[in-house]
Amino acid sequence: MTVALIIFALLMLLLSGVPVGFVLGGLGLAMLLLADISPLMVPMALYSSFDSFILLSVPLFLLMSNILLQGGVGKDLFNAVQSWVGHWPGGLGIATITSCTIFSAISGSSVATAATIGSVAIKEMTDRGYYRPFVLGLIAAGGTLGILIPPSIPMIVYGVITEESIVDLFLAGIVPGLIMAGSFIAFSFFYAIFGKACTPVARANWQERRTATLRALPTLLLAALIIGGIYAGIFTPTESAAIGVAVSLVIVMALRTLTWSGLKAACMDTMKTSITIFLIIAGAKVFGKAITLYQIPQEISMFVSMHIGEAGLFIMAVCLVLLIMGFFLESISMLLIMMPVLYPSLAPLGIDPIWFGIIFVIMIECALITPPVGLNLFVIQAVAGGQVMDVVRGVWPFILLMFGCLLLVFFFPKVALYLPFYM
Amino acid sequence: MSDVNASQHDKQAWRASHPSRWIRFNHAVVTLCGRLAAALFATIAVMITYEVIARYIFLAPTIWVEDLSLLCQIWASCMGASWLLQHQALIRIDILTTRFGPHMRVFAELWSLLVVALFSAWVAWYGTELVIESIAMGSASASMLGLPMWITKSAIPVGFGLLFVQCLTEAVLVLGGHLQAAEEVNI
Amino acid sequence: ETTLKVTLQLPLKHHLGQNLVDFKNEVESTSNGDIKIQIFPAAQLYKDKEVHHAVTSGAIEMGVLSVTQLAGTIPAVDVFYVPFMFPTYDKVIKATEPGSELRSLLDNEIIKTGARPLWWQAYGGVALLSKNKPIQLPEDMDGMKVRVFGKTLGEFAKSVNAAPTVMAGSEQFLAYQRGTVDAGMTGVTAVGPRKLYQVMDHLTLTNHANIEFMTIINEKVWQGLSDREREILQNAALKVEKQLRDKIQTLEADAVANAKQEMNVIELSADDVAKWQQATRPVLDSFIENAGPLGQQVIDAARAL
Ligand code: NA
Numbered sequence: 001m002t003v004a005l006i007i008f009a010l011l012m013l014l015l016s017g018v019p020v021g022f023v024l025g026g027l028g029l030a031m032l033l034l035a036d037i038s039p040l041m042v043p044m045a046l047y048s049s050f051d052s053f054i055l056l057s058v059p060l061f062l063l064m065s066n067i068l069l070q071g072g073v074g075k076d077l078f079n080a081v082q083s084w085v086g087h088w089p090g091g092l093g094i095a096t097i098t099s100c101t102i103f104s105a106i107s108g109s110s111v112a113t114a115a116t117i118g119s120v121a122i123k124e125m126t127d128r129g130y131y132r133p134f135v136l137g138l139i140a141a142g143g144t145l146g147i148l149i150p151p152s153i154p155m156i157v158y159g160v161i162t163e164e165s166i167v168d169l170f171l172a173g174i175v176p177g178l179i180m181a182g183s184f185i186a187f188s189f190f191y192a193i194f195g196k197a198c199t200p201v202a203r204a205n206w207q208e209r210r211t212a213t214l215r216a217l218p219t220l221l222l223a224a225l226i227i228g229g230i231y232a233g234i235f236t237p238t239e240s241a242a243i244g245v246a247v248s249l250v251i252v253m254a255l256r257t258l259t260w261s262g263l264k265a266a267c268m269d270t271m272k273t274s275i276t277i278f279l280i281i282a283g284a285k286v287f288g289k290a291i292t293l294y295q296i297p298q299e300i301s302m303f304v305s306m307h308i309g310e311a312g313l314f315i316m317a318v319c320l321v322l323l324i325m326g327f328f329l330e331s332i333s334m335l336l337i338m339m340p341v342l343y344p345s346l347a348p349l350g351i352d353p354i355w356f357g358i359i360f361v362i363m364i365e366c367a368l369i370t371p372p373v374g375l376n377l378f379v380i381q382a383v384a385g386g387q388v389m390d391v392v393r394g395v396w397p398f399i400l401l402m403f404g405c406l407l408l409v410f411f412f413p414k415v416a417l418y419l420p421f422y423m
Numbered sequence: 424m425s426d427v428n429a430s431q432h433d434k435q436a437w438r439a440s441h442p443s444r445w446i447r448f449n450h451a452v453v454t455l456c457g458r459l460a461a462a463l464f465a466t467i468a469v470m471i472t473y474e475v476i477a478r479y480i481f482l483a484p485t486i487w488v489e490d491l492s493l494l495c496q497i498w499a500s501c502m503g504a505s506w507l508l509q510h511q512a513l514i515r516i517d518i519l520t521t522r523f524g525p526h527m528r529v530f531a532e533l534w535s536l537l538v539v540a541l542f543s544a545w546v547a548w549y550g551t552e553l554v555i556e557s558i559a560m561g562s563a564s565a566s567m568l569g570l571p572m573w574i575t576k577s578a579i580p581v582g583f584g585l586l587f588v589q590c591l592t593e594a595v596l597v598l599g600g601h602l603q604a605a606e607e608v609n610i
Numbered sequence: 611e612t613t614l615k616v617t618l619q620l621p622l623k624h625h626l627g628q629n630l631v632d633f634k635n636e637v638e639s640t641s642n643g644d645i646k647i648q649i650f651p652a653a654q655l656y657k658d659k660e661v662h663h664a665v666t667s668g669a670i671e672m673g674v675l676s677v678t679q680l681a682g683t684i685p686a687v688d689v690f691y692v693p694f695m696f697p698t699y700d701k702v703i704k705a706t707e708p709g710s711e712l713r714s715l716l717d718n719e720i721i722k723t724g725a726r727p728l729w730w731q732a733y734g735g736v737a738l739l740s741k742n743k744p745i746q747l748p749e750d751m752d753g754m755k756v757r758v759f760g761k762t763l764g765e766f767a768k769s770v771n772a773a774p775t776v777m778a779g780s781e782q783f784l785a786y787q788r789g790t791v792d793a794g795m796t797g798v799t800a801v802g803p804r805k806l807y808q809v810m811d812h813l814t815l816t817n818h819a820n821i822e823f824m825t826i827i828n829e830k831v832w833q834g835l836s837d838r839e840r841e842i843l844q845n846a847a848l849k850v851e852k853q854l855r856d857k858i859q860t861l862e863a864d865a866v867a868n869a870k871q872e873m874n875v876i877e878l879s880a881d882d883v884a885k886w887q888q889a890t891r892p893v894l895d896s897f898i899e900n901a902g903p904l905g906q907q908v909i910d911a912a913r914a915l
């Protein structure tokens with residue numbers, strides 16, 4: 001009964017347009033007051049959410065990709081990849097996904113990835129007769145690789161909530177991310193062969209390839225530095241993000257593409273996105289404490305262990321709930337609302353929390369591109385203009401491919417867990 | 424990506440040259456807070472880069488980077504909150520509210536401002552109590568640096584106090600018929 | 611009927627969690643259910659560094675925290691981290707006995723902050739872990755990067771020319787595995803559960819510091835209880851404190867025996883300890899300087915044991 005009331009209040013507040021962070025915080029506060037629990041808990045929870053060393057990596061990863069975005073690195077990257085594969089069937093599609101994959105190794109955000117690559121690739125592809133919904137869907141989906149291939153802001157947040165190792169989560173995302181990218185590439189290839197007509201790009205000569213690759217080389221090295229540095233233990237994820245900011249500044253200064261006003265815009269945008277995320281995290285912390293004091297996660301975990309004895313069934317149920325939530329909610333909120341409730345059930349069912357994290361992130365990727373609320377859909381629409389429906393029409397094959405990857409990770413956990421635990 | 428498109432730019436300029444002295448003053452303060460918050464985040468990047476250099480090149484990890492970068496993060500988050508509200512950049516679900524007619528829109532906007540205002544007033548008030556207690560107890564962090572707690576904890580009442588004031592300002596503007604379009608946020 | 615909520619940052623199955631469960635059972639049975647203890651384990655509500663403030667402000671009635679978390683407010687509590695102050699288990703027992711001079715000094719100071727220590731919880735001694743190079747004498751640590759927790763242990767590392775890095779317990783494994791640090795300090799009983807033997811080669815049983823936890827209760831809540839309730843809580847506290855203090859020796863001995871099968875375990879002779887004490891002398895001086903008159907008093911009390 002209490003649970004039903006809480007869910008109802010949560011939905012009403014969300015739908016009435018109250019900012020998500022304050023829906024969670026306000027509802028948590030009301031619950032604490034009703035249960036006659038000290039109100040001091042609320043400012044303490046807010047303070048404790050901002051007082052987190054791991055979360056420092058969120059603004060740093062954002063700052064790095066904003067600096068690269070302002071420095072026009074996306075264009076260099078896309079040109080370089082295109083000079084190698086552009087003449088293949090579906091070559092521009094392949095170049096788009098490859099660029100998304102490389103940029104994902106730098107950026108922790110899927111929206112930033114979609115925007116960076118989308119701002120270059122959409123025009124190139126539609127100019128050459130690619131079917132417009134396919135192009136938009138491809139970039140919307142390719143952008144979601146940004147959170148599966150490390151670094152990843154949702155994984156950082158997942159690690160903060162569950163106290164699991166961020167490094168293990170990052171490593172676990174690499175192989176599923178590459179498989180998903182591979183399936184998108186294969187789809188573009190077959191789509192071009194069997195599907196709508198699209199003119200391939202002329203084959204680039206070696207001189208052109210050399211010039212384009214050299215220009216994109218610093219970005220490739222940056223991606224290698226970040227992933228390699230974390231993997232080799234040279235620095236923590238937070239430190240790798242700071243080093244990434246410094247190196248990306250050096251890159252865009254060497255390319256002479258960053259203006260002073262561009263740098264200021266990068267900083268302001270970083271501030272805006274980071275604080276938006278932090279306020280949701282803070283609100284969710286208040287809400288999380290309130291439901292803990294109401295013993296709700298404990299009761300749910302008890303219910304699960306009594307009625308759902310099997311890990312597979314549990315994960316299927318969770319995925320279904322996440323799919324439905326994902327129609328309406330944005331990624332970080334989904335994570336923050338659900339994880340405090342789900343986490344206590346993992347251990348009794350023998351579910352590896354790192355593996356579960358990867359499954360969760362794939363569900364978040366779906367949420368980013370499912371209508372009616374999908375941030376990547378909106379971003380592509382903002383970059384390309386036109387109707388959201390165009391993007392939606394093109395995106396559904398990619399959702400199916402994502403489910404394919406989900407099943408793969410589900411049936412073969414080693415796909416995710418090999419790198420962190422068996423290497 | 425910088426998505427300050429023309430109409431929002433005007434919205435800020437409109438505030439900057441508003442006939443009411445309070446709106447102009449408020450705009451100046453909030454803009455300053457936003458810029459300071461952005462600068463604090465940039466400072467964090469500098470400090471943590473320095474920490475890595477100190478560890479690998481000078482072979483001497485610092486004791487102040489962790490404490491001071493958290494100090495920056497806490498203050499930045501609190502100071503930037505009112506900037507976000509002023510720029511309509513807080514994440515919300517608008518599938519329903521965008522379908523509302525003009526009167527319902529105003530009503531929904533006032534309702535959200537009310538929730539935010541109540542919450543931030545609460546946090547500012549009891550946050551002050553926490554700061555007073557920290558000062559009275561002379562408590563400091565148990566880390567190597569031992570920074571006094573009130574220096575970081577006071578960010579909560581200051582930031583959420585500013586946010587409360589911002590809610591009132593925005594409510595007055597909404598009642599005056601100036602409903603602002605939401606700004607885009609990238610996650 | 612009274613309900614007391616307790617926040618604990620460790621899971622219930624940890625020996626500190628078990629100790630708390632013992633307390634809950636004892637209190638609930640002797641009070642015939644009139645006093646209810648509600649445990650929130652695994653830092654569901656508060657992280658270690660937030661517990662003290664949460665209890666003093668009344669945000670929660672009770673909490674378990676590591677004593678060193680108070681060092682920012684009461685520097686004298688770090689007496690347990692002054693190197694080699696309590697080299698034998700016997701001394702630890704005497705120092706932490708309910709009613710001992712050292713403990714009364716600290717308890718009274720903690721009560722002034724608005725939280726009353728109900729009982730102290732033994733966690734065991736601190737040992738050194740190292741990867742390639744065994745550590746026997748202070749000079750072995752020269753130039754090493756060392757994981758520490760807390761300020762005084764950091765001073766200790768500095769006094770032997772090592773570079774301290776403060777790191778959470780959960781980050782240790784990766785930092786050791788990937789060589790981010792060369793050595794580390796950790797509680798002896800944590801070596802097994804955290805699987806540190808998989809990534810480190812040597813374990814030096816220095817016992818240079820002693821980790822204590824305590825369960826505190828908000829002072830206003832305490833004063834608001836009836837005499838009978840206070841008596842029930844106090845008796846239960848005494849009982850479970852002794853249980854854990856007795857148990858910890860066995861736990862430590864088991865931990866060392868297990869470690870011996872996996873890694874090179876180094877023990878220190880009395881001569882070695884004297885050399886360490888000599889080398890880490892500056893830490894003692896800076897502790898006394900930092901902790902003021904109370905610091906001097908607790909050091910005197912510790913020496914008198
Ligand atoms: Na990424």
Ligand code: NA
Pocket residue numbers: 326327328329366367368369370371372373374375
């Ligand atoms: Na969606």
